[in-house]
Amino acid sequence: MNVPMVDVVDVSKCFGGGDNQVKALDGVSMAVTPGEVVGIRGPSGSGKSTLLNVVACIAEPDSGRLSLAGETIWDAGYRVRDLRQLRRERIGFIFQFHNLLPFLDATDNVALAITLAGRDIRVAREKARNLLSYLQVDRRATAMPSELSGGEAQRVAIARALANEPRIILADEPTAALDSERARVVMDLLRQVAIEQSAAVLVVTHDEKIFDRFDRMISLRDGRIESTTRPTERVTA
Amino acid sequence: MNLALADIRHKLGRFLLTCVGLGLLMAVALAMVGIYQGVVAEALALSRSLKADLWVVEAGTNGPFAEASRMPGDVREIVARVPGVAAAGSITLQTVEAKASTGIRRVQVIGFEPGRPGGPVEIVQGQALSGARFELIADMRADLHLGAVVEMGRDRYRVVGLTRGLVASSGDPLVFITLRDSQLLQFKLAPTAARRSLAAGAAGASTDTINAVVARLSPSASPDVVAGSIRRWKHLSALTDAEQSDLLTRSVVNRARVQLGMFTVVLLFVSAVIIALIIYTMTMDKLKEIATLKLIGAPDSRIVGLVLQQALLLGSVGFVSGLAIILSVRRFFPRTVDLGPVEVAIMGLIIGVICILGSLISIRAALRIDPQKALGG
Numbered sequence: 001m002n003v004p005m006v007d008v009v010d011v012s013k014c015f016g017g018g019d020n021q022v023k024a025l026d027g028v029s030m031a032v033t034p035g036e037v038v039g040i041r042g043p044s045g046s047g048k049s050t051l052l053n054v055v056a057c058i059a060e061p062d063s064g065r066l067s068l069a070g071e072t073i074w075d076a077g078y079r080v081r082d083l084r085q086l087r088r089e090r091i092g093f094i095f096q097f098h099n100l101l102p103f104l105d106a107t108d109n110v111a112l113a114i115t116l117a118g119r120d121i122r123v124a125r126e127k128a129r130n131l132l133s134y135l136q137v138d139r140r141a142t143a144m145p146s147e148l149s150g151g152e153a154q155r156v157a158i159a160r161a162l163a164n165e166p167r168i169i170l171a172d173e174p175t176a177a178l179d180s181e182r183a184r185v186v187m188d189l190l191r192q193v194a195i196e197q198s199a200a201v202l203v204v205t206h207d208e209k210i211f212d213r214f215d216r217m218i219s220l221r222d223g224r225i226e227s228t229t230r231p232t233e234r235v236t237a
Numbered sequence: 238m239n240l241a242l243a244d245i246r247h248k249l250g251r252f253l254l255t256c257v258g259l260g261l262l263m264a265v266a267l268a269m270v271g272i273y274q275g276v277v278a279e280a281l282a283l284s285r286s287l288k289a290d291l292w293v294v295e296a297g298t299n300g301p302f303a304e305a306s307r308m309p310g311d312v313r314e315i316v317a318r319v320p321g322v323a324a325a326g327s328i329t330l331q332t333v334e335a336k337a338s339t340g341i342r343r344v345q346v347i348g349f350e351p352g353r354p355g356g357p358v359e360i361v362q363g364q365a366l367s368g369a370r371f372e373l374i375a376d377m378r379a380d381l382h383l384g385a386v387v388e389m390g391r392d393r394y395r396v397v398g399l400t401r402g403l404v405a406s407s408g409d410p411l412v413f414i415t416l417r418d419s420q421l422l423q424f425k426l427a428p429t430a431a432r433r434s435l436a437a438g439a440a441g442a443s444t445d446t447i448n449a450v451v452a453r454l455s456p457s458a459s460p461d462v463v464a465g466s467i468r469r470w471k472h473l474s475a476l477t478d479a480e481q482s483d484l485l486t487r488s489v490v491n492r493a494r495v496q497l498g499m500f501t502v503v504l505l506f507v508s509a510v511i512i513a514l515i516i517y518t519m520t521m522d523k524l525k526e527i528a529t530l531k532l533i534g535a536p537d538s539r540i541v542g543l544v545l546q547q548a549l550l551l552g553s554v555g556f557v558s559g560l561a562i563i564l565s566v567r568r569f570f571p572r573t574v575d576l577g578p579v580e581v582a583i584m585g586l587i588i589g590v591i592c593i594l595g596s597l598i599s600i601r602a603a604l605r606i607d608p609q610k611a612l613g614g
Contacts, residue, residue, distance in 0.1 A: 049612065058532065058608045088534025099529045099611055103240070103247030112238060116534050121238055144247075160533070172612045 003070045004031035005168050005200030006055055011064030013050055013223075024050040025061070026223040032200035034167065037191050039211065040204045042220035048204045049172070051220065055202060056091060056170050057083040069167050088116050092161030092199075094190075096173035098153040100145040106132060106156045107141045113163035131159040135189065151182035158189055162197070169193065171203040180209045187213035240530075240539070241546035244523070255515055256551060260558025262511060263588065266504045267563045268570070270580050273497040275573030280406040280490040283345075284481050288358055290460050291322070292476045293450040293467055299476070301330050301449040302406060303488045310420075310445035312473065313350075319466055321458030326353030327447040329419040332409060335379075336388040342379050344412045345405035346389065348419020354451040357413055363398035366415055374398035378410035387412075390422045406489045408572040420444045505587060512555075512588075513595030516548045520599040527603050528610035537604055544600050545593070552592035556585055 013025040024047045032038045040048050053059035054066060057073060057080075065075040069090060073080050080086055087093075100109045107128045114124035132138040135155045137148075145153055154174060161169055169190065175183035187203075187210045194201045203214070211217060212231045219226045245252045283302070284292075292301070293308075293316050300306025310327060317325040329348035334341050349355030351366045357374055363383045366372045373394040375381045385396045394414060403411040414422070424444040454463055464475035476484065486494070520527070527540055560581060567574035 052612065053609055056532070056612075084531070084534050084536065086534075087532065093532055093611075095529070095611060099525065101240075101243075101526050101529065103244040103526075104238075108238060108243070112240075113533055115238055116536075116539070124238075 004033050004067070005069055006030075006032040006202060007065075007067040008051070008055065009065040009067075011051075011054060011061045011066065013047075013054060013059065013061050023223045025054070027064070028220075028223070028225055029064075030218055030225065030228075032168075032202050034198040034200055035194050036215050037187075037194050037201040037203065037213065039214035039217040040202065040220060041206060041211075041217060042226070045222075046220040047223040048220055050223075052170055052172060052202070052204050055168075056093070057087055088113075089164055090166050090168055092164070092166035092169045094154070094157050094161045094169065094171035094174045096176045098145070098150075098157040098177075100148075100153055100156055100160070102145050105142050105144055106137065106148065106152075106159075109145070109156055110159045110163050113160045117164045128159070128163065131162055132156065135159050150177050151185065154178060154182070154186050155189070158186070158193070162193060165197060167197075167199050169199050169201045171201065171205075173205055173207070174203060175205065175207045175210055183207060183210050184213065239546070240543045241550065244543070245547065245550060252551070253554075256554040256558055259508075259512065259515065259551065259555030260562060262504075262508055263556050263559025263584075264562040264566075265559075266501065266508055267559055267576060267581075267584055268567070268574055269497060269501040269504055270584055271563065271567060271574035271576040272570070272572060273494065273501060274575035274577070274580055276406075276408075276490050276493050276497060277486055278575045279404045279408055279573050280485040281482055282402060282404050283347075283406070283411060284478060284485060286358060286400075286403050286411075287328075287355060287451055288453065289354060289451040289478055289481070290454040290458075291452040291464055291467070291478070292481050293325075293452060294448075294474050294476065296470075296472050296474045298474060299484055299488070300474075301328070302481070303484050306448050307446055308448070308450070308473070310447050312447065313353075313450050315470070315473075316450045316452055316467065319452075319463060321454050321463040321466075322452045323455045323458075324354050325450050325452040326350050326355035327416055327450055328355040329416065329423055329446075329448045331419065331423045332405075332407070333389050333422070335412070337381055337385055339380070342381070342387075343409050344375070344379055345407070345409045346419055346422065347411055347413050348416040348423070348447075349413060349451075350416045354453050355416075357398075357400045357403060357411075359400065360398040361401045363396070365398060366413065367397075368415065370415070370418060371395060372397045372414065374400060374413040376400045376403040376410040376412065378404055379412060389414075392418070392422070394418075402573075404573065406485060416447070420446065505591070508588070509591045509595060512548070512552065512591055513598055515551065516544065516592070516596045517599045517602065519547060519551075520544050520603050524606060525611060527606050528608050531606065532608040532611040540603050541600050544603050545596050548592045548596035548599070549589065552588050556588045 008030045011028050015022045042048050054061050066073045110128035111124035132141050137152050137155045140152050190201050217229045294300035294306040295308050298304040298306045313325050313327040331346045333346050335344050351368050371394045373396050375396050381396050387394045424446050460477040464477050467473050467475040
């Protein structure tokens, strides 16, 4: 049996206090196994971003347990000390607006993530070029982010997310700024990565045109899981 | 991979424009330091240029610069005979509005006896005074050329020599004429005033009056001991060169010095605030980038390095621009802007410290940026 890459057990998280207290997550449990692409959707304020932040180790849950790649990260007062190192080594992030550093070219944007993990810059650039080639944007390797199209920038962002071969990829509205065609291409790329690298992919999205690209779709409402559905029709890459 | 340099390269125009602005501010700060140093240097320029070991002045005064001093002309012979004195020369000092063909110059006139202490030690162009009447040696700051004719009092003088860097504590350039000419210039009454004086029964006043005697001592003589011997005459007072220099900086130019010093400190505070604000703005402009860096696992040292390196680069480029600006325009300043390597190094160090301190607020703000800011729109 596959050990879940992401294992969230009975996680709760509140914001504010007293009468103004808002329960962003209320006993949420979910798991994502290697090779799986899971979507999270829900209306504004349903807890999608909070759940993503908890899994990304940038928000601390009030209760519950979080395990990543079999290691307990949060559990009843226990937390791993160096969360930044954990993010660097195990998690790849993809953002709504790609968040490439505007002052680095495509190669260096990817290479930066590799150097953060302690690799030499020459090795990092070589690996970055390979990744860009894998994602078919190698011809734009020296382009600055402002010179890239939305689809190209998102591919570079995916290359950066894959730079340190993470087992977990978290994506926050990765297709929101793309048209339907490019959105599908990006989702197919994520599926390809999930399969080839045995990574768990968790995507927060509102984008209905890509719902059929997920293995499972978790719907949140008022901080709780409302439903988990498996799209009936899925187009594989 | 240097993120600070990459970011600067990306916004090079904006960075350079900021540096130019900062450079202008630093040029003003450096100018103030230079003017401050210049005031001190100018105050001491005259006493140092005359290479005096001892200044003999009227009893009870701290002349001839801090206070007025008048003595009979024969004091020089008395001083010259004091044991330990190798040479002595009488001098007069007077500020004059000299009329040249190109305009009026405010100058400090020194009357001295050619061949005796009191005259310029080095003449960079032309020749020394021959002893003939109405010859003049001027400092280049007076903007007079060799052969120029200058009108002072009722007489016309011809420029025969030029010096460099000789100014009074007020910043007025020095001109040297013979003692006799200067005594007539200073003490001889105008014909109408002289006639009135005679009509009132006064005898024809002597013009053999001097302001000070400059003495050079033999190498074995102690300035303090010789000064003590001279002070035994009731009508004379003596100051060693060290005492004269101290008096010049402590008394004559003290207000100007303190004023400039205070202004320099205020300017440095203003610079510090502006530098801190610029660095803070530069950092806050990268809020999303810093949040992204933190989210993808960049250690704090990388974030601190980014802010600090940019602050130091900004300070360095601004400082070098400021220095280049002030060095290229300082000759147009009416008073000396005395910026030596020591002053430049100290100012560089101060600017460096200001940049580091100024970046602390930005570093704190950068470290407090929540990585969650990288997520969402």
